[in-house]
Amino acid sequence: MHGGPASPGWLLVALCAATGAYCLLRMRSPVEEQRRAAGGEALMGFGMAAMAVPAAVFTPPSWAWPVYAGVFGAAALRALWGARRTPHHLHHLLGTAAMVYMALAMAASPAHHHHEHGNSGVPLVTGALLLYFAGYVLLSGIRLMPVTGAVGGGVGGAIGGRGSVGWGDRPELARACRLSMGIGMVAMLLTL
Template sequence: MHGPAWVGWLLVLLCAAAGAYCLVRAHTGPPAERDAARGEGLMALGMAAMACPASAAASAAWSPWLFTVVFGTAGLWALARRHLHHAVGAGAMVYMALTMVLPPEWWGVSGPPERMGHMAGTVPMGHSAPGGVPLLTGLLLAYFTVYVIAAGVRLVPAAETVARTAAAGGPAAPAGPPGVLRACRVAMGIGMLAMLLAL
């Protein structure tokens, strides 16, 4: 990832917290929610690992390939389970992992000679120059922007219901675990947007 180290650390904290909560829900939540919570927990923890600033620890040369295999498998599993959003998220993770190791010629992108050597696939994770296909990056950005806005809008009615109940003199019950899980999904979508922008 590119950009200041503090942005990377914020993403690590955000994604790790969301991933931990999702994994807890995968064990304690309703059975219908557990499968989705497992997928989201894996995605969030993978995002946290990928967002870790390179200045903190040197990444192994094989780590982008590990991300590719893990999230490629997760994406195929999500497609088999008809979880399209999880499949898109896993595909975005595979795409970001591959941009760390594949040279720009592979993506059909040209650049100045001095930059081409920098992107020759031997640069540690977090140190490569921007890569990938601008059109594909743009499509993923558009998808996650729409997802974050739509998911964020769905959080508002729950908050309004709690406020109306409290104003009517009823017990001011919290939004509860499902509301927190939805907020985690919004946070992960924002994290994905930040990571795509940092390609």
């Protein structure tokens, strides 16, 4: 995450920070479940942005990685608690667990020494996480494709005169937000 070229790193920082900012705006939704999900996604977006800052600009102190692991460990426990009522929290659980895994991997290996012990190939956990998030990105991308023959109710998704849906409550924007974070997670896992 901190050892690659600067340009792709900055693109990843921008993608994750913009996603986190949009998720903060989604927290203003009148729907409680949407606010709760948006809060967790904002934490993920900003956490991913912070982890993706190129090392040439800023190398975090050694104590930062255990702090990341602790913050995302707490978020994973919260997602685990929420998974008992909503299956979508399982995805949040895997995302926060992946963040804990990456933080611990960065804490365990100093910069530029990721493969110093002759460890060739992709570790099993990294590979499993890559497969999951690559599949998630593909499925999320398919879900964003427009459905032909769908009847829309105008700008904002108002159907049958029920009023317009605020831009922060539009499901396709929330899906695009999750897709962006999935892409960011794949990029971060590839550089691990």
